[in-house]
Amino acid sequence: MQRGTGRNIFVAATYGATLLLGLILGQNYADQQGSKPVSTLVPIGLSDHSYKIQQALDLIIHSYMDSLDIDSLQNGAINHIIAHLDPYSSYLLPNDTRAQTEALEGTFEGIGLEYFNLNDTLLVVGLITNGPAEKAGVKVGDRILQIDSTQVTGQSLTQAVIKKLIRGKKGTPVYLQVIREGNLIEAPITVIRDQIQVSSIDVSYMIEPTIGYIRIRRFGLKTAQNFKTAIADLKKQGASRLILDLRDNGGGYFHIAIRVANEFFKDKKLIVYTEGAHEQKREYYSEGNGSYAEGKLIVLINEGTASAAEILSGALQDWDRATIVGRRSYGKGIVQEQFDFADGSRINLSISRYYTPLGRSIQKKYIPNWSNMTDYAHMYKGLWALDTTLAQTQMFETTEGKQLFSGGGITPDLHVSVDSNTLNLLYQEIVGSSYLEQFVYERFTRRLPAYSIENFLQGYHLPQQEYDTFIDYLAKKGFVINERKQEDLLELIQTDIEAIVGRYYFGREAYFKVKNRTDDYVEEALTLLKPLPSDTLSTDLDSSLPK
Template sequence: MQKERKRNIFVAATYAGTLLLGLILGQNYSDQQGFNSGGSLVPIGLSDNSYKIQQVVDLISSRYVDSINIDSAQNGAINHLISHLDPYSAFLMPNESQAQSEILEGTFEGIGMEYFNLNDTLMVVGVISNGPADKGGFKVGDKIIRIGNKKISGALVSKEEVEKLMRGKRGTTVEIAVEREYDQEPILLKAVRDQINVSSLDVAYMLKPSVGFIRIRRFGIKTAEEFKDAIIDLRKQGARNLVLDLRDNGGGYFHIAIKMASEFFEDKRLLVYTEGAHELRKDYHSFASGNYTQGKLIVLVNERTASASEVVAGAVQDWDRGLIIGRRTYGKATVQELFNFADGSTINLSIARYYTPLGRSIQRKYSPNWSNMKDYVTMYNGLWNLDTTYHHHESYQTGLGKKLYGGGGIVPDISVEIDSNQISLIYQELVKSSLIEQFVYSRFAKKLPAYSIENFLQGYTLPDAEYESFIEFLTSQGLNIPFKKQEDLHDLIQSDIEALLGRYYFGREAYFKVKNRYDQFVNQALTELQIVPNPS
């Protein structure tokens, strides 16, 4: 084990958000928990039993009746030990650690192409502008039939295998055969793998003439710089108000969250502090002269806003800097540090808790749920009981007299009710089955857009006949929706289809711009800013 130990602290989210589309960028484009590179593993414990685990490993290695994979046994023992500490400490195998590091770094080696598995054929649904795939001549709508010498179309190839075929060292070439509409023969294309840069900002644009909108996916290494550039650009366009969307943002780098939150303050303010049994209190202050210190600020949150996102929302709320709109956040206020093994595996260990400027810990209460441990196969399933109970005996008051509480996440200043249609079993089944994507890509992929992006975003509405066709498609797939439920889900499904069309025709940003036209969180924000909201 290495001796030196770096002290880069970060806050990691504890869940993985899954996109509807696969991404061939050298990795799966999934919003997983955020990790920062930390220290090397140091010797643990000082008691007489410090080396008991190592003694057992040595004993098994030298005396056990059969030969075993001792590395696998050690990994299992470590995983068992770490999983019993708290819900957020974790042992990561080398491939897991590398994948999560790449996500937050925002750079990796690939070809920059998104795909969707349509009827066991990989259909290109997105190409990064000026990336390797774009330079190689790939187009949205292409169907991948072969990668190198491996047949893809109709071959039931796993996502992991496709990813492995696409990935490779920078400068190497991948040869891909595609089918293209109006071409009778397959086309052979080549892409030279390169470093791909993916922004952690989903979108930044003028929502209304005086309102800027920024949605952040995670707090990666470049997020603060990207946010600063976006703020400066939006202000040049006339933004006097800002809506910051942190919904579904599971966290990321702790120090990046602090750096980004500093943009909202013109002087040095305490933004957060950390403390633990073996960690002395450490205060983190904003940097002076942020780039958005005066305008109105609204932060959108939901139940999947966690960790580093809650650091930002907590500072904004405690200092009365802006309004928090949405639903109660996840409630994760522990700080992790990453310790590295020589083989590339890592331990993500909780070392401290963080507290908002007023001293609130918004951590969910957690306790072991031993009743779920029925056997070794399912021993980790549901190990932790989590609840969002508030500590009403821990009340805090902001400078403007707002009363806040500790425990259980951040309560928004203005709540947005849950859309019962979004959480309905039928809609959840639609999302899980990707039937909406299948309908859109099979029905509209062959058509070129009859709109400019501006006209599409402002005026396109899915015709009623197309919605009826979608219902017929669902019936053909064995999913029969009662007529009343068809009416209830109409607006939600319509916005999903329109957003996917926008993404397919005009790129990723168009997806969020279309979704925001109907978004109840966004409309509530516009109402609070005394601006006419979007029609719903």
């Protein structure tokens, strides 16, 4: 979130009934067109509001009967007050701050390797194209026995420990001892760590001869740039219609969502505006030079579509630029600013509310759930109760006469009913258990296939016999599934296994291509985008007319 003015912000933190800690923070805002939001915190002294807080803190530090861990007290105090502001403001410790930054910026220092812990052995299941691991000769299917001098097989190491072993400063080496196709490679593979770039675009491909498909996972630092490149590539392949998949996109950088929205308009259009108690109304417009300013557009959303993804969806819906397909979005209409402390910790503070071009607020109603405060072990988890009911309030009308409402998320133009089987607790438990991956990697990873991704997508479907084998596999793990439920879950689990096999053999793109083959949202979008029979007839008649 970018800002053009400077001001001071006061944040006070309290912890329990005895600890009170005050912080007065100074804010430096980055220019709106900057590449990255930059917010720094510096103490600027005490105000009348903070004097009592500081006095109480000094009293505790100098007079309490036992020695204190001041850092721990400060972290607890800040977390306590921030958690009580709203459901979205948060206080992050340095490790969490670093993880958030890496996710949004799409970059970290490592070797570009994805693994799965299979029977206490690290199985390589994915590689970043042209990344350090791939360049060094690591291959999908390799089993890592040792990282540097640390044996990893049979050790039940946590992900945090393995991550610490693999990641490190750019330019430093890491040595991997591996088994390939059952044979030990005697000399360790030397991999030189480098800066790894991870795209926030999951996949971009031609789903039909004239229809492109793009799925955006989050709005990171390079999403707009990557999106523009993807659009250009699809247009070269003949795409004149587009499916933009924003399902389970939880948001990201505010200004990046605006830059992506710009690509869909040929004129200067209001994308969103923000306003808060300490924030004057500010409007954000497209530049009017969109790379996909014309052409049919379908946007897919669901309950996991939130924040910046809702900004984009709302703008496209308000201007009648796209048809929104799916299920009602999450409903987060609040903007956070990131404030960094010198020790690497961070406050994500809600500073304003945002509104769609027509003036809709899509924020869900939220109220404090004070009864949860009795559980001190999880005192912040579930503190806020969100109203998930659809509370349509004020009605707005688009230029084309479409009626839209504020409150509780983005309501799609075309609703897709939920598959009850996906909500089945047994299915969700199976997916969450990682037994699907274990089954695939134990049975289908002996060697990579000789056929192409196209042949795989067109010709491979999980045989009934393999599905039955998986059901037996689950039974040994404690999941007993009756015959009726086996039939209900057949298509879902078959698709899941096929997608995991595709990802292992051919990468992330194959995974989504397989999933999209039977996806109800995608099927609805394709139906809307395909030309009507009358359109085809008109085209055929036109082509037969004499010139």
